[in-house]
Amino acid sequence: xxxxxxxxxxxxxxxxxxxxxxxxxxxxxxxxxxxxxxxxxxxxxxxxxxxxxxxxxxxxxxxxxxxxxxxxxxxxxxxxxxxxxxxxxxxxxxxxxxxxxxxxxxxxxxxxxxxxxxxxxxxxxxxxxxxxxxxxxxxxxxxxxxxxxxxxxxxxxxxxxxxxxxxxxxxxxxxxxxxxxxxxxxxxxxxxxxxxxxxxxxxxxxxxxxxxxxxxxxxxxxxxxxxxxxxxxxxxxxxxxxx
Amino acid sequence: xxxxxxxxxxxxxxxxxxxxxxxxxxxxxxxxxxxxxxxxxxx
Numbered sequence: 001x002x003x004x005x006x007x008x009x010x011x012x013x014x015x016x017x018x019x020x021x022x023x024x025x026x027x028x029x030x031x032x033x034x035x036x037x038x039x040x041x042x043x044x045x046x047x048x049x050x051x052x053x054x055x056x057x058x059x060x061x062x063x064x065x066x067x068x069x070x071x072x073x074x075x076x077x078x079x080x081x082x083x084x085x086x087x088x089x090x091x092x093x094x095x096x097x098x099x100x101x102x103x104x105x106x107x108x109x110x111x112x113x114x115x116x117x118x119x120x121x122x123x124x125x126x127x128x129x130x131x132x133x134x135x136x137x138x139x140x141x142x143x144x145x146x147x148x149x150x151x152x153x154x155x156x157x158x159x160x161x162x163x164x165x166x167x168x169x170x171x172x173x174x175x176x177x178x179x180x181x182x183x184x185x186x187x188x189x190x191x192x193x194x195x196x197x198x199x200x201x202x203x204x205x206x207x208x209x210x211x212x213x214x215x216x217x218x219x220x221x222x223x224x225x226x227x228x229x230x231x232x233x234x235x236x237x238x239x240x241x242x243x
Numbered sequence: 244x245x246x247x248x249x250x251x252x253x254x255x256x257x258x259x260x261x262x263x264x265x266x267x268x269x270x271x272x273x274x275x276x277x278x279x280x281x282x283x284x285x286x
Contacts, residue, residue: 023272027265034261038254053246060257103264111253118249215261222268229275236282 010087012228023221030214037207045201057115059204062190063212064108068136069171070216071101075143076168079161089224091157092231094164095147096223100216102140109133120184128181132174139167 041059048055074097082090112130113123124130147160178187189196197205 038258042250042254054249056250057253060254064257099268100264103260107257107260110256114249114253114256118244118246212261215265219264219268222265222272226268226271226275229272229279232279233275233282236279 010081010085010089012089015089016225016228019221019225023218023225026214026218026221030211030218033207033211034215035211037204037209037211040204040207045204048201051119054115054118055201057111058201059208060212061108061111061115062205063209064104064111065133066209067212067216068101068105068108068133069174070213071097071104072136072139072164072167072171074220075101075164076171079164082156082161083158083165091161092224092227093220094143094157094161095151095227096220098140098144098147099223100219102137102144103219104212104216105133105137105140109137116184122184125184127183127185128177129174129185132170132177136167136170136174139170143167 037059041056045056047053075094078090078094078097081087082094109130112133116125117123143160143163146163147157150157150160178185195202
């Protein structure tokens, strides 16, 4: 999304005109793509020659890791938009991305742990990738608590925005952790230039990636709409109290 | 332990957590929008 698009959508009324139909579409497309990807991953692909059937955990673990990181990237983008341009929707967007990102970061950690037991022989290891992902999950919890406390005090959410920006330092750490600390977690299997995964195993992954991303977007839009409605209620109550 | 037990456990976690997130988000949205509409239509 370009800065021009961001400025265009920053108007709440304009945003809601697009968000209302988009929520249903994203939810429907997300459910269909995820279901097709999950069923294909569980039934139509062969087991891996080394990992056996457990390789199928990849179809949910990889999208969860991607969305856990995307959620925080969204928070950081919203924080810049809030601090630089004071967009009215930026605070709402940051607060909506947080529970969605936290959920997918938790899914990534739990499914990774379940995958680790038969593959590595342990549920958990203080490896660079696992630890930095756990830090991301705790950052989400901190952001949610900070944003809620600022909202309760009637603040603009600037502290939470700053926290969101500073926390973004963890994103490159997660990405490069497998190169900087070579321990248990495997290196990069999928890069911009290619992949080391066999095509016969890989093909359902784009379906679940896109499907879960649509579901993440639908969840974020629903939470943004909930907050905008809540703000309308509070504004109305304040107007009535003054009258 | 059978490898499928790990696969099923991982999928169960992912599906339940995603469905839970969407259900809670949907409920929050419906409640807030219904309340806002009720206030708007109040005379």
